[in-house]
Amino acid sequence: MSQQIKNSISKFKSKEALIGIVGLGYVGLPLMLRYNAIGFRVLGIDIDEQKVEKLNAGESYIEHIPGVKIQQARTSGFEATTDFSRALECDALILCVPTPLNKYREPDMSFVINTTDALKPYLRAGQVVSLESTTYPGTTEEELLPRVQEGGLIVGEDIFLVYSPEREDPGNPSFETRTIPKIIGGDTAACLEVGIALYEQAIDQVVPVSSTKAAEMTKLLENIHRAVNIGLVNEMKIVADRMGIDIFEVVDAAATKPFGFTAYYPGPGLGGHCIPIDPFYLTWKAREYGLHTRFIELSGEVNQAMPDYVLSKLIDGLNDAGKALKGSKVLVLGIAYKKNVDDMRESPSVEIMELIESKGGTVAYSDPHVLVFPKMREHHFNLNSEPLTVETLAEFDAVVLATDHDKFDYDLIKQHSKLIIDSRGKYRVPAKNIIKA
Structure with missing residues (x-):
């Protein structure tokens, strides 16, 4: 193990590291609070001046995150800024930025790419860069890796690159950032080792996988599984309605089966940043390999x-x-x-x-x-x-x-x-x- 790897791991284990969280929304803000609560100094970086001003004033702009938690974080070392040059101070840079679809239902990677480009001049040896935004398999390798190495740093030796998808469920009182297992894939074995050291301080269970691609695909499978099953029950709703049957009664009854069935309920369509969007990331990427994900696309049509x-x-x-x-x-x-x-x-x-x-x-x-x-x-x-x-x-x-x-x-x-x-x-x-x- 090189001295650089040892130094980076040691900083996280001793909580001497400064954690940089880029993007202070529904994913970044709870992560900031978790690292702050266990004794890390945290620097939040966001392009939104209003968000930064509110946070520095000890105010929250997300309903289920009370302002008192932001105030406590401010008194114990948290600071927010719009100044990307301060990334140089950080030992970890965790990217929690949006990955929407464009009007053609194709991935809009502009937030990830623009953020990485803004951080590029301030990357240095010893840092770990982690992407948490949901995306298609290959993003970390194809988009982040060359940008991180542009200034001469070698990933896996000087600087460490990982993908660890967010798993937030806003408003769900049964889970919090700490208790939701964390998937992580590294660009190299050394990257994975340093990434685990970063996350195992804050998360109860870290689940390593073999590559960043495997981690990216894991996140997509989770959300596609949900999207497909909601598409199925939405289609069943239409059939049941035509037959004069209450689909909610049927789902409740089916849910009494103690094995082989998971209850999904119909609704007016899909919402949130993940379920309506993520399946299209895979369908888009699959076309590069000459494949058509008909099952996934059909559920998307039903839900839309x-x-x-x-x-x-x-x-x-x-x-x-x-x-x-x-x-x-x-x-x-x-x-x-x-x-x-x-x-x-x-x-x-x-x-x-x-x-x-x-x-x-x-x-x-x-x-x-x-x-x-x-x-x-x-x-x-x-x-x-x-x-x-x-x-x-x-x-x-x-x-x-x-x-x-x-x-x-x-x-x-x-x-x-x-x-x-x-x-x-x-x-x-x-x-x-x-x-x-």
Whole structure:
């Protein structure tokens, strides 16, 4: 073992290392808090000046991360900056940046590439660079490796390169950063060794794999497994509905089987940064090898069609009441992508809102976790959350239950809504004013 490897490992084990986290969002911020909590100094780097100002003032911009935790981190060595030159100070650089799709449903690697390019001048011997962003197999090797070595540093000898995919589940109280096992693959055996030393301080279980490609593929398999099964149950929902069967009753019943079945529930489409996006990373990369991932692509088509299915149920319900969608007022309940969080990434609720507007409906929303519609890369509504009252509900021709937050008063909604389009199976007992979608 070279002296450089020994020095790097020693710094992590002794907690003398400065941990640099690049990208302070839903992944980077919890990771910062974890390293800070166990005694590491942490430097957060982000291009968003507003985020950096808030963090340095001890404020949180993510609902499920209390401000008091940021304040505690600030008093014990955490600092945020927009100055990439300070990467030179860091012993680890953990990249937690977005990897969205472009308008052609192809990987948009600009955030990863631009971030790596911004860090390049400040890379030095002894550092470990870890990519956590979900991506296609080969990204670390093809995009990061040549950039990291551009200045003359040799990966595996001078500097260490790993891929360790994030596994955050915002709003899930059963798991936290520490308790979720961490997959890690290194560009070389030495990279893996140093990467394990970095992560084993903060995570209860580190799971090494043979390469960065294997680690990248592991993350995709996890999310594709979920996307395919949700696609299956969404298709089953349409069939069951046509046959007059409640798919939620069926899934509940099937879930009593103690082996060989995992319950997945249908919804209005896929949301979040991972499940709607990651399958397309693999389908895109597979084409380079002359392969077509038909199974994955089919589930993607089914899931992408769900907002249209919800819209069709809304149109049918209004028609039965003698109304057209054009000119009707529709309240969308819940615009976060899943219950009890403020995360709007890839939320199907937003697509449903756009579809309603495109058909001439007037749309509003109510979400106790998102009080003002945020600025998004592709969507914007100049709206605030409507208070959920008897008077508010009376104003609307229909409500669409898109995200089933626990804070909603479902009895109030049922009693005072003219028409409810339930895309989450919240109302199991049939009622005249409820249509399952």
